[in-house]
Amino acid sequence: MIIHNMKKMKARLSILLLAVLAVSCASHKEVEKKQEMIQITSDTEKYELSVGQKISYTGTVHGSVGIQKECSSDDEAVVKLIDKDFKYVKPLVDGETGGDRATETYTFEAISEGKATITIEDWYRGELESKREVKISVANKP
16 A cells, blocks of 8 residues: 555656646746847847847837837738737726726747838827838848
C-alpha cells in the first residue's frame, strides 16, 4: 500500500514538474517574441525589417469622447496587419461614464522584400485630426 502511494506521488510530482516546465517555456517564448517586436515611436519615421519580423504601434483611444485611431499598410504583400488588440486602461464601472479610455495596439508583420508605408490616423469625433506615415523597408536577411 505504501509503495503504491509513493508511485502515485512520484507520478503526480512528475506531471507537476512537466506542467511547470511547459508554462516556463511558453512564458520565455512570449518574452522573446515581445523583445523581437519593434515598437513604432513618435520620433522615428523609417524602419528596416527582415522578412518575418513584427512591428507595432500603440495609441490611446477614448470612444465616449470621440478619440479614435486607424492604422493601415499601403501594401499588405510587403507589410501586413496581423492583429489589433484593444485594452481598457481601467476596468469599466457600472454607472460611471467616460471610463472607456483604452489603448489599441496594431501589429504588422514583414511578409516579403520591398517597401511599404504604415499610415497612422488620429480621429476626433469623426474628423481626421492628424495623419502620419511611417516608411518600412523589408529585406530578406537571416
